[in-house]
Amino acid sequence: MVNWxxxxxxxxxxxxxxxxxxxxxxxxxxxxxxLMKLKAPEIxxxxxxxxxxxxxxxxxxxxxxxxxxSIHRIDKEKGEIYTLFQVMGEGTxxxxxxxxGDDLDIMGPIGNGFSIYPESRKIMIVGGGIGGAxxxxxxxxxxxQGKEVxxxxxxxxxxxxxxxxxxxxxxxxVDVATDDGSYKYKGLVTDLLKRxxxxxxxxxxxxxxxxxxxxxxxxxxxxRANINCQVSLEERMACGxxxxxxxxxxxxxxxxxxxxxxxxxxxxxxDGPIFEGSEVIWDD
Amino acid sequence: xxxxxxxEVKIAGIKLKNPVMTASGTFGYGEEFSPFIDLDKLGxxxxxxxxxxxxMGNPPPRVIETPSGMLNAIGLQNxxxxxxxxxxxxxxxxxxxxxxxxxxGDTIEEYVELAGxxxxxxxxxxxxxxxxxxxxxxxxxxxxxxxxxAKSTYKIISSIRKATSLPLVVKLTPNVTxxxxxxxxxxxxxxxxxxxxxxxxxxxxxxxxxRPKLANVSGGLSGPAVKPVALWLVWQVFQTVKIPxxxxxxxxxxxxxxxxxxxxxRAIEIGTANFVNPRxxxxxxxxxxxxxxxxxxxxxxxxxxxxxx
Numbered sequence: 261m262v263n264w265x266x267x268x269x270x271x272x273x274x275x276x277x278x279x280x281x282x283x284x285x286x287x288x289x290x291x292x293x294x295l296m297k298l299k300a301p302e303i304x305x306x307x308x309x310x311x312x313x314x315x316x317x318x319x320x321x322x323x324x325x326x327x328x329x330s331i332h333r334i335d336k337e338k339g340e341i342y343t344l345f346q347v348m349g350e351g352t353x354x355x356x357x358x359x360x361g362d363d364l365d366i367m368g369p370i371g372n373g374f375s376i377y378p379e380s381r382k383i384m385i386v387g388g389g390i391g392g393a394x395x396x397x398x399x400x401x402x403x404x405q406g407k408e409v410x411x412x413x414x415x416x417x418x419x420x421x422x423x424x425x426x427x428x429x430x431x432x433x434v435d436v437a438t439d440d441g442s443y444k445y446k447g448l449v450t451d452l453l454k455r456x457x458x459x460x461x462x463x464x465x466x467x468x469x470x471x472x473x474x475x476x477x478x479x480x481x482x483x484r485a486n487i488n489c490q491v492s493l494e495e496r497m498a499c500g501x502x503x504x505x506x507x508x509x510x511x512x513x514x515x516x517x518x519x520x521x522x523x524x525x526x527x528x529x530x531d532g533p534i535f536e537g538s539e540v541i542w543d544d
Numbered sequence: 545x546x547x548x549x550x551x552e553v554k555i556a557g558i559k560l561k562n563p564v565m566t567a568s569g570t571f572g573y574g575e576e577f578s579p580f581i582d583l584d585k586l587g588x589x590x591x592x593x594x595x596x597x598x599x600m601g602n603p604p605p606r607v608i609e610t611p612s613g614m615l616n617a618i619g620l621q622n623x624x625x626x627x628x629x630x631x632x633x634x635x636x637x638x639x640x641x642x643x644x645x646x647x648x649g650d651t652i653e654e655y656v657e658l659a660g661x662x663x664x665x666x667x668x669x670x671x672x673x674x675x676x677x678x679x680x681x682x683x684x685x686x687x688x689x690x691x692x693x694a695k696s697t698y699k700i701i702s703s704i705r706k707a708t709s710l711p712l713v714v715k716l717t718p719n720v721t722x723x724x725x726x727x728x729x730x731x732x733x734x735x736x737x738x739x740x741x742x743x744x745x746x747x748x749x750x751x752x753x754x755r756p757k758l759a760n761v762s763g764g765l766s767g768p769a770v771k772p773v774a775l776w777l778v779w780q781v782f783q784t785v786k787i788p789x790x791x792x793x794x795x796x797x798x799x800x801x802x803x804x805x806x807x808x809x810r811a812i813e814i815g816t817a818n819f820v821n822p823r824x825x826x827x828x829x830x831x832x833x834x835x836x837x838x839x840x841x842x843x844x845x846x847x848x849x850x851x852x853x
Binding site: 275276277278316321322323325326367495496497498499500501502504505506507508509510525 | 569600603614616
């Protein structure tokens with residue numbers, strides 16, 4: 261029997277606001293990758309690393325749906341949040357053209373966010389491509405909690421390596437892998453992760469965000485090393501508030517009595533976007 | 545100028561404060577929207593489609609944006625009627641807004657049993673009525689299979705009619721050769737009102753992988769793109785039946801809602817627009833009131849079907 265316990269699905273849903281916020285700055289930090297700073301004290305106050313905002317990219321009704329973008333940095337003192345995004349389609353293209361001083365219609369903060377365990381001492385953070393976006397806020401929070409943080413960044417090529425300096429400024433040790441070898445290690449970021457484990461730098465928790473094949477591999481490595489692993493998932497999304505059931509992913513059900521693995525569809529928007537790597541069904 | 549126009553309408557014997565309802569599947573179980581709007585201000589809330597038993601729904605991707613619209617293939621994922629009764633309906637009892645439950649089944653027997661079960665709890669749980677889904681394009685059994693044929697429409701609605709005294713709204717599909725025949729069959733079978741349209745079947749192809757962008761291959765099109773089609777069908781059905789018609793399809797601003805009312809809709813349901821603007825229902829209610837006041841119309845019912853041809 262599939263476990264449909266709704267009480268359990270809802271435990272971490274925070275209050276979502278729908279507000280207009282001012283764009284304070286906008287900068288193209290790499291080719292087609294933009295960093296946008298927003299004045300949003302109400303959201304900054306409550307936001308957790310790993311949560312996202314749901315943005316209306318244009319002022320009219322084209323494109324129709326909002327676009328979910330992760331919160332890149334949270335500055336509670338100044339009441340500001342940052343988002344880092346890559347222009348992928350019409351929505352993000354129009355968003356990148358919005359001017360400083362413009363009002364942006366956003367909903368947030370949405371989702372559960374990463375869980376940093378109090379007993380964890382060493383934290384490993386792995387980001388692939390634009391997937392690194394939510395990880396800066398996570399690194400900042402981990403360091404603020406006194407954890408030792410290492411960051412592994414994977415990118416196609418040198419020009420697309422994002423955030424290396426920002427992570428270093430926070431005090432994290434950073435390693436980079438590029439697919440074409442144009443910068444630092446040539447190969448996959450998952451190779452770097454295996455290497456750190458071989459070198460006996462064993463994290464208490466691994467947090468990852470990026471393309472699904474990368475997350476899947478990281479989860480395998482984490483399982484083998486017996487390390488807790490949390491991943492940030494993505495899916496095509498409509499409402500962003502748990503109503504439409506559009507953005508689901510396959511999650512194992514907790515019922516262990518039966519030998520066959522059972523699953524249910526959970527919403528990336530409000531049940532996630534962070535899931536334990538071990539509870540995700542990766543086979544498609 | 546008149547003081548305050550009347551917005552109250554009656555659908556299937558249910559009194560609505562105003563003609564603005566939520567479309568099934570776009571408003572969850574109501575609670576999801578409570579951070580954004582006062583649910584008490586709505587004409588009625590139509591809940592996410594429910595089955596007798598829980599349903600997993602279709603694999604992702606389930607949604608994709610299209611020009612001025614979206615395609616969805618959720619596949620009626622739902623918690624099943626017992627969880628609905630135990631965990632979802634109690635929350636809505638504190639509101640003074642009629643709750644209409646959208647029902648589905650794989651077989652006639654399931655529809656009948658579900659209607660009967662909801663009838664049993666309707667007093668305690670304050671269920672105002674049922675909207676019968678015979679128009680979902682995203683499930684293999686049930687759904688649209690019933691609503692594309694007049695005989696099967698008559699058969700299923702008359703069976704449900706016998707099983708419950710609750711007001712019955714029948715939700716129609718536009719994916720038919722002549723919607724008027726289906727509408728008549730539903731009316732003859734005992735429907736108290738008709739709601740239309742459900743989504744139009746469509747698909748989107750990824751030219752790189754040459755695969756459909758939805759895992760289900762096809763999906764249902766909704767949003768502003770479908771509005772002219774919906775409006776035409778509402779007007780067709782309005783001229784055919786005596787029972788009230790609820791207009792659905794691409795309503796995103798007050799002008800859209802007014803178009804439907806003028807074309808014959810006694811009430812309207814707002815769907816996809818809820819995803820874009822969670823306050824859209826309230827903004828449209830306010831907009832209708834403003835339009836009536838400015839045009840010196842003292843009752844929204846005067847506007848229903850007032851189209852001049």
